[in-house]
Amino acid sequence: xRILITSGGTAERIDDVRSITNHSTGQLGRLITEEFLNNQxxxxxxxxxxxxxxxxxxxxxxxxxxxxxxxxxxxxxxxGQNQYDVIIHSMAVSDFSYEQSFSxxxxxxxxxxxxxxxxxxxxKAEVRQLITESEETQAHKISSDTDHLLMVLKKTPKxxxxxxxxxxxxKLVGFKLLSDVSKEELIATARExxxxxxxxxxxxxDLSTIDNNQHIGYLIDRNWQIIGEAKTKTDIAHLIFKTIxxxxx
Amino acid sequence: xRILITSGGTAERIDDVRSITNHSTGQLGRLITEEFLNNQxxxxxxxxxxxxxxxxxxxxxxxxxxxxxxxxxxxxxxxGQNQYDVIIHSMAVSDFSYEQSFSxxxxxxxxxxxxxxxxxxxxKAEVRQLITESEETQAHKISSDTDHLLMVLKKTPKxxxxxxxxxxxxKLVGFKLLSDVSKEELIATARExxxxxxxxxxxxxDLSTIDNNQHIGYLIDRNWQIIGEAKTKTDIAHLIFKTIxxxxx
Numbered sequence: 001x002r003i004l005i006t007s008g009g010t011a012e013r014i015d016d017v018r019s020i021t022n023h024s025t026g027q028l029g030r031l032i033t034e035e036f037l038n039n040q041x042x043x044x045x046x047x048x049x050x051x052x053x054x055x056x057x058x059x060x061x062x063x064x065x066x067x068x069x070x071x072x073x074x075x076x077x078x079x080g081q082n083q084y085d086v087i088i089h090s091m092a093v094s095d096f097s098y099e100q101s102f103s104x105x106x107x108x109x110x111x112x113x114x115x116x117x118x119x120x121x122x123x124k125a126e127v128r129q130l131i132t133e134s135e136e137t138q139a140h141k142i143s144s145d146t147d148h149l150l151m152v153l154k155k156t157p158k159x160x161x162x163x164x165x166x167x168x169x170x171k172l173v174g175f176k177l178l179s180d181v182s183k184e185e186l187i188a189t190a191r192e193x194x195x196x197x198x199x200x201x202x203x204x205x206d207l208s209t210i211d212n213n214q215h216i217g218y219l220i221d222r223n224w225q226i227i228g229e230a231k232t233k234t235d236i237a238h239l240i241f242k243t244i245x246x247x248x249x
Numbered sequence: 250x251r252i253l254i255t256s257g258g259t260a261e262r263i264d265d266v267r268s269i270t271n272h273s274t275g276q277l278g279r280l281i282t283e284e285f286l287n288n289q290x291x292x293x294x295x296x297x298x299x300x301x302x303x304x305x306x307x308x309x310x311x312x313x314x315x316x317x318x319x320x321x322x323x324x325x326x327x328x329g330q331n332q333y334d335v336i337i338h339s340m341a342v343s344d345f346s347y348e349q350s351f352s353x354x355x356x357x358x359x360x361x362x363x364x365x366x367x368x369x370x371x372x373k374a375e376v377r378q379l380i381t382e383s384e385e386t387q388a389h390k391i392s393s394d395t396d397h398l399l400m401v402l403k404k405t406p407k408x409x410x411x412x413x414x415x416x417x418x419x420k421l422v423g424f425k426l427l428s429d430v431s432k433e434e435l436i437a438t439a440r441e442x443x444x445x446x447x448x449x450x451x452x453x454x455d456l457s458t459i460d461n462n463q464h465i466g467y468l469i470d471r472n473w474q475i476i477g478e479a480k481t482k483t484d485i486a487h488l489i490f491k492t493i494x495x496x497x498x
Binding site for chain 2: 003011013015016017018019020021022023024092094095096099104105107108111112115120121122124127128130131140141142144146147148149150151152153154155177178179180207231
């Protein structure tokens with residue numbers, strides 16, 4: 001069985017000294033990888049240098065990425081080169097990448113420049129232009145000489161939605177992480193993501209039920225059924241492996 | 250000799266899953282700590298769990314922080330409890346902390362709401378209110394359902410400027426890191442920071458001259474003289490120790 005796993009969290013560079021990072025440690029992705037390696041799978045693991053990694057293994061290849069764009073490039077390359085039985089996308093991907101920053105003073109002057117010509121109400125296109133049109137030069141390191149900074153972030157592509165377009169025959173396991181919602185909302189949102197991402201399974205989990213000793217997860221299949229429930233990261237890794245083994249064989 | 254060292258980089262929490270982090274690894278702070286420990290100093294090291302740490306040592310106490318506010322609280326407590334001969338502030342401190350985010354849609358509606366009453370040109374106070382007045386509820390996890398996000402950041406207090414106010418008799422070593430500027434600009438900016446921060450020494454360095462094998466640094470004293478030049482992190486640690494030993498004895 002040949003598997004592609006993503007694990008850890010992407011980081012989006014702001015300037016030479018700062019990034020927007022994801023708290024994900026890669027623990028769960030490491031356990032999933034180990035579960036498959038212990039059961040004779042060949043694993044390609046896409047992860048970050050900051051995430052925790054499985055021990056070296058002849059059946060494991062590591063690919064390191066940092067930003068969402070790196071991840072897109074690496075996945076498209078791997079999916080183009082290799083045929084996978086299963087793709088398990090547990091990496092926490094930044095929803096937004098950095099575009100530019102304005103001090104409140106610069107923003108005020110840009111806004112007033114727009115208001116010279118435009119009348120109330122401003123349109124969405126006018127505000128879009130106000131926040132996205134580039135300053136001529138962006139500094140290597142953002143100046144700290146202002147009380148408030150406005151940082152404009154841009155939505156990143158939905159990486160997971162590309163996977164089945166390239167390899168429709170591979171089984172795809174997605175993850176849906178919410179924070180402090182009801183079980184009903186978690187399951188409903190996870191089901192939506194299953195459809196949007198054309199995934200075969202989704203593991204639904206909530207930050208408020210994750211700590212050092214537990215990690216509650218619900219595995220949902222493409223019929224929207226909850227086919228398994230796990231209480232720890234190890235349970236989740238085992239649940240995903242068990243489910244996939246039945247599917248693939 | 251009793252020393253307080255800060256090392257690593259602060260992280261500012263955005264929501265339950267994201268932070269703005271600093272790339273600093275804490276390597277230089279670790280080497281400085283080791284240099285002093287090897288020369289019979291007692292070291293209190295304020296750092297982060299993600300930074301690299303010196304080996305355990307009977308003469309070393311570690312204090313872990315995450316955000317700039319944590320750092321301020323910890324430094325004020327330590328400076329209140331203990332009398333230090335020297336304080337070496339090598340930690341990379343976030344210039345800004347997270348306040349709130351608006352989708353471009355929400356921002357447009359807020360802006361138009363202001364423009365209902367206010368005429369061109371808007372004042373700085375009006376823009377300040379537009380970006381800082383809170384939304385009623387801030388989400389645990391920012392919704393990704395918008396093409397552009399406006400993130401409002403607020404300037405953090407200048408931690409280093411508080412140090413000499415609490416312990417005027419301690420020698421203070423600051424750091425000034427710029428990115429890709431001329432040596433003249435680097436030295437001039439470092440000299441300014443020496444005065445502003447009431448530091449006794451400042452180590453000036455530039456990201457573009459730092460890699461795995463080198464780390465160019467200039468040590469400047471309170472007479473604005475460059476009293477030493479270093480080519481590696483180990484050199485810098487040694488230069489600071491040598492200079493401090495002469496000062497304190």
